[in-house]
Amino acid sequence: MKVIVIIPCYNESESILNVVRELKEVKPDFDYVVINDCSTDNTEEILVQNGIHHINLPVNLGIGGGVQTGFKYAVENGYDISVQLDGDGQHDPRYLDDIVTPVAEGRCDMCVGSRFINKQGFQSSFMRRVGIRFLSRLIKICSGVEVFDTTSGFRAMNAAVTKYFTRSYAQDYPEPEAIISAATQGFRISEAAVVMRERQGGKSSINPLKSAYYMIKVSVAIILYSFSGRVKR
Amino acid sequence: MDLALRIFLILSTVIYFVILLSMLRKGKFGLKYALIWLFMGIAMIVFIVFPNTVYAASRLIGVSNPVNAVFLVFALFSIIMLISVTASNSQLMEKNLRLSQNLALLEERVRRMEEESKK
Numbered sequence: 001m002k003v004i005v006i007i008p009c010y011n012e013s014e015s016i017l018n019v020v021r022e023l024k025e026v027k028p029d030f031d032y033v034v035i036n037d038c039s040t041d042n043t044e045e046i047l048v049q050n051g052i053h054h055i056n057l058p059v060n061l062g063i064g065g066g067v068q069t070g071f072k073y074a075v076e077n078g079y080d081i082s083v084q085l086d087g088d089g090q091h092d093p094r095y096l097d098d099i100v101t102p103v104a105e106g107r108c109d110m111c112v113g114s115r116f117i118n119k120q121g122f123q124s125s126f127m128r129r130v131g132i133r134f135l136s137r138l139i140k141i142c143s144g145v146e147v148f149d150t151t152s153g154f155r156a157m158n159a160a161v162t163k164y165f166t167r168s169y170a171q172d173y174p175e176p177e178a179i180i181s182a183a184t185q186g187f188r189i190s191e192a193a194v195v196m197r198e199r200q201g202g203k204s205s206i207n208p209l210k211s212a213y214y215m216i217k218v219s220v221a222i223i224l225y226s227f228s229g230r231v232k233r
Numbered sequence: 234m235d236l237a238l239r240i241f242l243i244l245s246t247v248i249y250f251v252i253l254l255s256m257l258r259k260g261k262f263g264l265k266y267a268l269i270w271l272f273m274g275i276a277m278i279v280f281i282v283f284p285n286t287v288y289a290a291s292r293l294i295g296v297s298n299p300v301n302a303v304f305l306v307f308a309l310f311s312i313i314m315l316i317s318v319t320a321s322n323s324q325l326m327e328k329n330l331r332l333s334q335n336l337a338l339l340e341e342r343v344r345r346m347e348e349e350s351k352k
Binding site: 224 | 254257258260263264265267268271328331332335336
């Protein structure tokens with residue numbers, strides 16, 4: 001199985017080197033590509049100096065567009081499985097097998113790494129957990145899919161799902177929408193317990209105002225998806 | 234409020250939502266603008282069902298005829314939307330500019346590589 005690890009990166013110069021080194025150490029048999037989303041710090045310099053395989057986006061596209069670029073790369077290069085691994089160090093590559101194996105064995109089409117199944121490791125702030133739980137219930141009501149960690153970007157998907165996402169992927173705050181979007185396309189989604197860490201450096205791009213907008217926007221999108229028919233596969 | 238007017242407004246709002254939702258499903262809107270139009274639709278429903286809110290608001294801002302107050306609000310809202318859309322347009326133009334330039338520079342690099350590999 002050819003696996004590509006997509007590492008979106010915007011101004012993560014403090015952590016990107018460690019993220020890639022750790023990945024190469026733990027999973028040298030996986031290919032990877034860092035998507036440099038037009039970073040304004042010295043991320044590009046660090047990537048070039050250390051020979052890190054990367055794609056430079058000419059314009060900032062955000063997490064949706066950045067990861068989608070990775071999906072396009074995966075399809076163009078014939079990968080069987082694509083995985084998202086955040087560039088801030090929150091995702092631990094030691095858990096890659098936990099999300100890749102269910103997809104590789106065909107037990108599901110997309111596997112989301114969830115912090116909240118075993119409740120170990122970094123659990124995120126209280127407000128964020130409330131929000132995540134709300135979205136999780138909403139997705140369950142609108143599609144029947146049960147995923148606890150809806151905003152987790154740590155996920156693996158097979159070639160069919162990856163190809164679908166190259167055509168249709170939410171541009172801002174894509175993670176919860178991607179779950180219900182894939183579900184309405186008839187893809188099987190499962191979850192695997194993983195442990196995450198706090199971000200290793202840099203700043204989060206989410207703040208309270210953005211969070212409120214996030215919740216409203218994503219909730220409306222999820223409700224709208226529930227009105228579209230389900231594709232049979 | 235006049236019953237005929239109420240019925241007309243309710244019908245208009247229903248048609249408005251039908252059109253909006255169908256465009257949304259076809260992906261003709263970014264969700265950000267869709268949200269704005271959706272909330273406007275909800276505000277319209279509130280005004281139709283509770284016209285007293287409109288009467289109170291128009292007295293508050295000093296407009297004697299409530300209908301004029303509604304027009305004023307819609308006009309202001311339209312101006313805000315226009316500002317938002319022109320800002321969005323400017324950002325798109327800037328992205329377009331950068332993309333074009335990057336593409337041109339990339340083309341030169343590829344052409345240079347091709348020429349060098351022919352030697």
